Amino acid sequence: MRTSFRSVFLLAWLSARILPITPISPLFSAEKDSLSNGLVVIYEHNDSSPTTFLQLLIRGGKSAEPEGKKGLSFLTTRLAVEIPDSSKAQELLRLASSFSVSSRGDYSLINIECLTEGLEATLRILARVIASPLFSGMRVDSIKKYMAHQAKVESDDSLVIGHLAALASYFGEVGYGWSSYGDEKSLAEIRNRDVADFYRKSFTASNVVISVSSDQKKETLMGVIEKAFGSLPSGKPMPPAPVALRYPEKKDLYIPKETKQHLVCLAFGLAEIEPRRYAMNELIGNFLGKGSGSKLWPLRSEAKLAYNVNCRVTQMQKGGILEAYLETDGTKKDQAIYSLREVLNRVNKEGMSMEEFEASKAATKTNFLRDNELKDQRMATLGSFEMLGLGFDYMAKFPCLVDSLTLEEVNAYFRATLDLERALLIVVGPAN
């Protein structure tokens, strides 16, 4: 069976038309190509293992969901890979192929991973489903139930509660400000025809990008992908979503939850994405909260306020958030709020020192390499850069961009962005 797959690969009779090759760096040597219907494919040859990771990135995501239809992007994307019968699911299982789905601020994703020897058979099953999914009432209800469940699971985690509260505060009821699973009310509002409409608009060649890493030769791989997705209709790209960052009027948010620990978080809004700004945000996130020696670390090692101190940066096309947080015992909550503010205030006023700046650059670059060591990680990053408008080749540029940042510009950006006057304090924990 395996031999026959290989022989089919070797035929490669459907070679796609080839655009000029754009190698991006010896380290991340991806190139861009396209199928006959115009669907863009970002390809990386990687023979570190006989596996293939393929990702379909569908523009739109949460930001494209109509008002009151939160969760529509995830629901549609998930339904687009709902396997019609158990024999197909079993065939995927036999091939050791798997897929997963998620929805982000600006796009949704279908991740497919498999042994390369099973790639063609895997895509034969999944591409057929994706090209003509069935949005029956029973299927829609089934996925809605799953989403409602996952939304509740999210609400059992203080960190997720805090994160979603920050998104809602900075982006409101339009765009990025909610869970990709929606909520029970919004899910009830979504009709089958909404799903069908969203699918029609999203799953077109001009709105989908494929990123793929494989040990398979390019010509052969492109043939297989052409066969699978070359028939998606051309369509139009989704129009940009009307999303904008807004600064919340309310400066503190207390969310009751009967937990042992309190989450204490200071969240800041981040402006629209742009290459240099993206690099600065990553650098600042690293400087503040990544590991021992970061700026928040003394809250753990010296003040003994927490085990978990961290800084999370969420960057989307039209804006994002930076969350500096710690989880602490109830008796230390007030001290934690004070200390967190104090650290950020001091950093905002004094900025980074040259030593801190250089160390943060080094740590940011190492983290970037570590975070992109595996095929799936690398393709996810490349794909996200393409979707965010930075371009897939931003991957190769990122380390150089970090190197080119100057202390003055980072500190100026720091002062403008991490302004405590415009910060939102979020506390999740027991009300008393």
Added chain:
Amino acid sequence: MLSRLALSPLLFLFLNHSCAPLLGLEVAKSRPFTLENGLRVFLLEKHDIPLINVVAAVNLGAKDEVAETSGLVHLLEHYILFRGTDQRSGSEISRQVRQHGAYFNAHTGPDLALFEIVVPAEHAFFALRNQKEILFELKLTEAGLEEEKEVIYEELRELEDDPFRYATSLTYQHLFAGHPYGNPVEGRKEVISSLKVGTVEDFYKRFFVPSNCALAVVGDFDIGVLEKEVRSVFGEVAATPFSAPEPTPVKVAPPLRKAVELEVELDVNKAYLVIGFLAPDYNHPDQYAFDLLTEVLGRGISPMLSFALRGRRRLAETIYMSYHAHKYGGISLTYLTLNPQDVVAAKRETLSFLRKARNENYSPDDFIGEAQFQAFDFLGGAKNKIRYTAYRAMESGLSLARSLAQHFLLSYSESPLVYLENIEKVTASDLRKVAASYLSRSEYVAVSVVPKKGGAKSRG
């Protein structure tokens, strides 16, 4: 980098059962050797990313603790990572680690403590010196110990807010009752608070000797150059004979005598169910069949357990099984998220399903004649999936380094390359045999985390 999961001893449990990445070492440039002081070393070149991953493993974990020292290893691991040596204070170490752009972390598990650092390739020498110094030149002080205890108390409270981590910890405690694995890896507050520098130091001096450790380095280096550096840096450490402390903990995990069912109330909206069974240990020949059985029953896009639970009654929304093989005993864990009102039925169905697993057909070979062509090859799919997982793990330098260091200290086998060969040899009969031996028992531990009576207090 040091998120709450990253430093979790429980995360270690999810990392530490995999010889699979060791497949394929024959095609890479590698070199095992032992220093005169007894330190076992494995070097493996991997040039796709300009990073070097250094993992030092110490043969010390919860297995070496008794009730009076429960959590000591975890405390020591924290201290070593963050509180300083004879040469440098904890803050100096942290500063230098950042200056070199390093990822720096450690994990404590049932069997081992792992200390890892990842640096850009040009800083290999720093990484080696750093690991040698923190491991073998520790400076313990009462003040430093008390400070780190406070951080651990925060960690213990955090664990109790996480439904699955908390339920997993309780499952271990009850499944391995009477064995050191039954002591929580992260420790108990009352024990930790009573630990004195002398006791910790005694442990440190006994266990942190080269002959009780292994070092694995994977990454972008020239193997000849790095070997010289390793010999120069770690060769300085004096050879000290390893002597186990008294009393020596019980080694082989005792059988569970009866089923244990626990219910924990937290402020959650959904229910979280964990079911645990004893399973083959790290060196047991059944481990290969059990790995495959776990894959077939509870992993992938359509595991067999989902047929039992996600049919018309839809008793669970998410299903996942895992298997962790420790040196003196293994554990099978089934994780479900579900509606609180379905906990009893889901538990009953899951146990019933696992009991029947000894009679299932897993391969077309289980059928005769025409039926063979209709039969689904669960076993073949699971073998493919394990191959995929192994290949994927090989892409990660840190994952490879962890597996290698672990193999040196836990495996009785000389060759690390037998895992996939043994997986390929497993038959459907082997799956039924291990299902009968391990999952058909009436002794299990089930921990359910459910909303507080009167409803959850949180939003959502």
